[in-house]
Amino acid sequence: MWLPNWPILRLHRSGAASADLPAATVASERGQRRLTAVCPLAAGHGLRVGQALAEARALCPALDTHEATPDEDAAALSRLAEWATRFTPLAAANPPEGLWLDIFGCAHLHGGEEKLCAAIADRLHEAGWPARLAVADASGAAWALARYAAASRADGVAGGDARIRVLPPGGERTALATLPVGLLRLDDRSVAALRRVGLKTIGNLARLPRGEISARFGPLPLLRLDQAFGAADEAIAWPLPARPWLEARRFAEPIATPDDLARALSLLATGLSARLEAEGRGARRFVARFHRVDGVEPMIAIATARPVRDAAYVLKLLLGKLETVDPGFGVEAMALEAAALEPLAPAQATLDRQPDHATGLAATLDALIGRLGEANIWRPAPHGSHVPERATVPAAPLAVVPWPREDTARPLRLLNPPEPIEATAPVPDDPPILFRWRGALHRVRNAAGPERIAAEWWRRTPDPTRPAHDFIRDYYRVEDTKGGRFWVFRVGLTGAPRWFLHGVFG
Numbered sequence: 099m100w101l102p103n104w105p106i107l108r109l110h111r112s113g114a115a116s117a118d119l120p121a122a123t124v125a126s127e128r129g130q131r132r133l134t135a136v137c138p139l140a141a142g143h144g145l146r147v148g149q150a151l152a153e154a155r156a157l158c159p160a161l162d163t164h165e166a167t168p169d170e171d172a173a174a175l176s177r178l179a180e181w182a183t184r185f186t187p188l189a190a191a192n193p194p195e196g197l198w199l200d201i202f203g204c205a206h207l208h209g210g211e212e213k214l215c216a217a218i219a220d221r222l223h224e225a226g227w228p229a230r231l232a233v234a235d236a237s238g239a240a241w242a243l244a245r246y247a248a249a250s251r252a253d254g255v256a257g258g259d260a261r262i263r264v265l266p267p268g269g270e271r272t273a274l275a276t277l278p279v280g281l282l283r284l285d286d287r288s289v290a291a292l293r294r295v296g297l298k299t300i301g302n303l304a305r306l307p308r309g310e311i312s313a314r315f316g317p318l319p320l321l322r323l324d325q326a327f328g329a330a331d332e333a334i335a336w337p338l339p340a341r342p343w344l345e346a347r348r349f350a351e352p353i354a355t356p357d358d359l360a361r362a363l364s365l366l367a368t369g370l371s372a373r374l375e376a377e378g379r380g381a382r383r384f385v386a387r388f389h390r391v392d393g394v395e396p397m398i399a400i401a402t403a404r405p406v407r408d409a410a411y412v413l414k415l416l417l418g419k420l421e422t423v424d425p426g427f428g429v430e431a432m433a434l435e436a437a438a439l440e441p442l443a444p445a446q447a448t449l450d451r452q453p454d455h456a457t458g459l460a461a462t463l464d465a466l467i468g469r470l471g472e473a474n475i476w477r478p479a480p481h482g483s484h485v486p487e488r489a490t491v492p493a494a495p496l497a498v499v500p501w502p503r504e505d506t507a508r509p510l511r512l513l514n515p516p517e518p519i520e521a522t523a524p525v526p527d528d529p530p531i532l533f534r535w536r537g538a539l540h541r542v543r544n545a546a547g548p549e550r551i552a553a554e555w556w557r558r559t560p561d562p563t564r565p566a567h568d569f570i571r572d573y574y575r576v577e578d579t580k581g582g583r584f585w586v587f588r589v590g591l592t593g594a595p596r597w598f599l600h601g602v603f604g
Contacts, residue, residue, distance in 0.1 A: 533576075
């Protein structure tokens with residue numbers, strides 16, 4: 099799918115540029131300001147991409163210029179690709195002005211390839227995004243045909259919609275023969291070299307011996323030819339895996355009532371559960387997406403303490419959050435995706451026919467996760483670091499976590515961050531004899547240490563505002579006269595030392 103002048107369209111949609119004035123985006127290239135995108139009005143004044151800004155100003159004094167933002171343009175394309183997942187699960191951005199859509203196995207759900215493309219083009223046109231779509235067996239052919247504005251319907255274009263081109267299987271060579279060689283996605287230098295020797299169309303290039311093409315113009319033209327004719331595969335970074343654990347359903351008429359949404363969720367959960375059971379897997383996270391007719395996509399997500407695949411249990415957790423979904427003017431499609439998959443063997447049901455995960459601790463944890471959030475319910479797990487702040491990481495609340503045997507005592511409670519204290523020590527290398535913490539004075543009766551701990555130099559990010567000795571600490575285990583036991587450390591190899599309390603022993 100091609101979205102002509104995508105950067106300019108974004109400026110028009112945001113209100114930053116007026117559709118009544120010639121507009122262009124500019125960027126610095128080798129110390130000179132050049133145009134990177136031009137609107138049709140600007141092109142009518144003779145402006146073109148790559149032209150120097152000074153020359154463009156001379157041709158069109160009223161030109162409205164804006165700084166090019168390729169990163170923001172690519173991010174917007176990614177969001178549009180996410181929107182396109184209502185038509186196919188495989189949609190990816192193709193910067194700077196297009197999308198890749200794999201509609202294999204999806205077209206029949208919309209009445210065929212032509213109707214699917216027409217539905218996509220109509221929805222984008224309503225939103226103010228004019229688009230051209232081409233369908234072919236090879237990605238390179240689809241890319242070229244979508245961008246060839248002067249195409250006729252004599253080479254296999256289906257229907258009468260000029261925005262859409264659908265090639266019959268094996269029709270790539272015929273359809274591409276008369277197209278300019280620049281539509282092979284070659285760099286400007288290669289295109290110029292081909293045109294200098296009279297190779298102006300793809301058909302002219304394809305008639306040359308392959309060895310001669312590679313020897314004279316390098317490997318890129320040959321690779322692009324193969325990708326256009328389907329002789330070579332092309333790797334596309336799909337945001338979703340090739341076979342996502344996802345069930346989707348599209349409705350003949352938009353639905354909006356809670357009962358209809360619940361019934362649709364039940365069908366999706368049943369289908370997804372059957373697939374997981376057939377593969378012997380379970381999931382610890384489920385995400386339901388609701389594709390509204392106005393383009394908004396509300397979603398709800400649930401997480402479980404351990405992998406599950408029981409459809410009734412998953413539906414129960416999803417329905418607990420369904421009230422947060424605003425259907426707007428109606429939901430035209432829904433999808434349920436399973437994530438964080440793990441192997442799950444068949445389980446023996448109890449006498450009351452309730453699965454293990456629906457009762458006991460797991461059910462309680464799932465309810466807490468639903469209320470407090472997945473990130474707030476966890477258990478600590480050991481991590482390979484001797485720095486106290488990095489010695490543990492969050493793990494699943496019911497995960498089996500083996501803890502290594504520690505040779506040195508560590509407090510059960512750590513303060514984050516360590517709190518500064520006022521301490522008095524006879525000499526810098528001695529433990530404190532008294533310290534004040536949170537306004538209370540503690541006199542030290544027993545002490546052990548020091549234990550020097552330094553941050554791993556290969557992990558920490560350099561901080562120019564902190565001296566290097568701040569990352570080196572001397573720890574002491576101290577006990578006050580009332581029996582309280584604390585873990586304190588000193589920072590400062592030179593100058594006045596600073597003391598902190600990092601933990602409290604139970």
